[in-house]
Structures are given as structure tokens and as C-alpha cells.
Amino acid sequence: MSTLLQVKEVTKTVRSNGEDLKILKECNFAISKSESVAIIGRSGSGKSTLLSLLAGLDTATSGEIWLAGQPLHQLNEEKRAFLRKKHVGFVFQSFMLVQSLTALENVMLPLELSLRKNAKQQALELLEKVGLSDRGHHFPNQLSGGEQQRVAVARAFASKPDILFADEPTGNLDAENGQKVEALLFELNAQAGTTLVLVTHDRNLAKRCQRQLVMHAGELSEETAIREESTQNNGRVHVA
Template identity: 60%
Template sequence: MAVKTAIKVSNLTHTVSANTGDLTILRGISLNINEGESVAIVGASGSGKSTLLGLLAGLDVNTSGEIYLYDHAFSTMDEEQRALLRGQYVGFIFQSFHLLPSLQAVENVMLPAELKGDKDARQKAEALLDKVGLSHRLTHYPNQLSGGEQQRVAIARAFASSPKILFADEPTGNLDEGNGRIIIEQLFELNKAQGTTLVMVTHDNHLAEKCDRQLVMSAGQLVEKN
């Protein structure tokens, strides 16, 4: 069976306005990421990694070039259409967790599935929290959880809507080494179980090496595709 292309990028450029004039953050990036593949985007700070991730997820609009998510071209869509596409295909894990403080752990995880109208949202949320070792923390609020526990809730939430593509921006960046290792193992275990395409930005060499391949960025360009 032929492998599907989950993400296709063609000659991507991104320029922003600054006090000193236009600043080009990304230039001439082209890449393909296959369905089910795990890819780490690595490089020095300021190389454009997080900007690229945000563009791939449709969170921002590129200046030129084209991004396709499962053959859907972002350039033909307005913000509402991109949001609908994200809801259909995309999950996101942020470095700073982004949990809603007024919701319990299980309620945070339920939210994406509830927004999709899933009647089994709570059951699925509880099962995911059990998989990340937090079945005893279902009714705890974010401020009652450690950083590692909050990130595990965020991972469970990202998988709750069964996304075809999961984007992660420095998922271990705010964690100590021990919690970072736990998060890495759980992230790849869920990735494998659901067959999700995983694209992440990371400074963590151990995390990057676990991916199928690495995309190395420097000064807004892809300089190596392993």
C-alpha cells in the first residue's frame, strides 16, 4: 500500500515587519513528511524552528510558497477554514502546557473530543490519563499538579481527538531530566498506538534521536534532512 504524504511544503518563505525593515525568518523551505512518520526539527535558537512548526500547523500564514496538509492547500483558505482543518487533523502540545486552570485534569483532556461532539469524551479522557499514569489525578486542577504531570495531561489532551498529525513545541523544555524521559516514552507510545504523524521542535538530543528522522535548520533554512 502506498504511503500517504501528510505534509508537503514547497519553497516556503516567511517575512515579518520589524523596526529596522522586513526580516526574513524562513527562506526556500521544501519538505515532505509521510503519514505515521516521526520527525524532529532541530537547530540553534533563532533558526526558525518554532516559526516553521506554527506555519505547518496553520497557526500563522506564510509569506510565499505553499503548505499542504493531506492535499489541502493553506493558501486557498481563510482563518476559519484553517481552524476547521486543524480541528479535523491536528493536535498540538505546547512547552508551557496551556491547560485551562478552571478545569480538572479529566475535563481538560475531554475538551477536544467534546468540541467534536464525541459522546464518549469522558471515557476516552480517563483511558488516556490512565495510559500516562494519571488515573489517580482525574479530578485535580492544573495548580495541584507538578510540571511533569501537567505535561502528561497536555499529551493526553492532544491525543484525545485522535489527530492524524501531532505538533509538539519543545514538549520536554520545562521539565527536569527524569520527567522529560517519562514524557518522551509516553509520547512515542501513544504515537505508535494511534499511528499519528509526529512533528516536533526540540533541543533534547535524546528525544530527537528517537524520531525516524531529523530536519536540521540554520538561519531560516533547512541545511540537512537525515
């Protein structure tokens, strides 16, 4: 299985109170096409920062990030934006729908930006897949939180991305709606063969992924390695 995302010795440092604060420390891992990976860790551990770097929304202080064969670490914002448009989908904790657009128009948006034909028909089909075929004419403020996130999931898959990044996709939802959105993510992911990378504090959600990576104080470890090593010497194992 070919590699879609490669991370090599990635660090992220910011200035805080006149001092350098290292948020990420020499992260190394690779993600294959069609793989599902969860990044878990406590609040402030660096997992959302890492996701931003992987998606090209921010730049690393040092190291390399390769996405779909392209060196994100060498691209300017314009070229990173083009790469995101071509290969990447997003689902955010806060939904990030355009409030002035209906549910249907929100799903149509990435299709129209990509000059896809039959954007409306494709968007209607996606809304039907997420169980909202009767809510397409409603605006986000007329939808529940669970419905808004289902619209966001439909929008994320509309452009048929090679990789989907989800940042706490069920974090703002109650248990019932969280389970619905969770099921949709993995169902649509399986149908489309999309690579899925999600940040979550929900262990049950993380366990649905093929792999779990753990962030702790800016360092990255493999979940399976942690379980094995913790019984021996509590050592941390970097992902190669």
C-alpha cells in the same frame, strides 16, 4: 507511504526596524503518514516559526503548505481552524491547560468540542494510559510540571489527530519527567499511527525520530545530509 504534509518554497518575512527580516528561506520538504520527524536548531533559527506555519497557526509570506490534501496557504483563519480541529493535535512547552478545568475536563474538552460520544470514558482511559488515573479531579495548579505535560499529551491524542505537533515538549521539565513524557509521546504515537512532528533542542529526543531536519538561520537541511556533506565541503543540502 502517502504524503500527509508537503512544504514547497515556503518563506516567512517580517518587518523589523523598518526593514524586511526573512525568518524562513525557501523551505522544501514532505512528511509521510505515520512518520516521526524532529526539527532541531539553535534558538532563533526559525524552527518554532516553521512549526506554526505547518499547523496553520500562522501564514507564510510565500510558498505552499499542503496538509491532509488541503492548501493551508489558500485558507482563511476560519477554514484553517476547521482543518486543525479535524486533523491536528498540539503539545506545547508551557502545557497550555485550561486552569479552570480539572485534568479530566481538560482531556474531555477536544472530545466534547468534536461531539464525541462517551467523552468522559475516553478521557479516563487516556489519563490511565499516561499514569494519572488518580489525578483526574485535580486542577492544573495542583499538579507538578511533569503531570501537567502528561495531561497535555493525553489531551493531544484524545481527538485521534492525523498529525501531532509538539513544540519543545520536554523543555520545561527535569530529566526524569522529560523522559516520561518523551516515552509517552512515542508510545502513544506508535499505538495511534499518528504522524509526529516535534521541535526540540534535545538531540537525544530528536534521535528517537525517524528523521531530523535542521534549521540554521532560516534555512532547512536534512541531518543525515549535513553529516555526509560536512566532511566534504561543509555544504548545505535542501530537502527535496
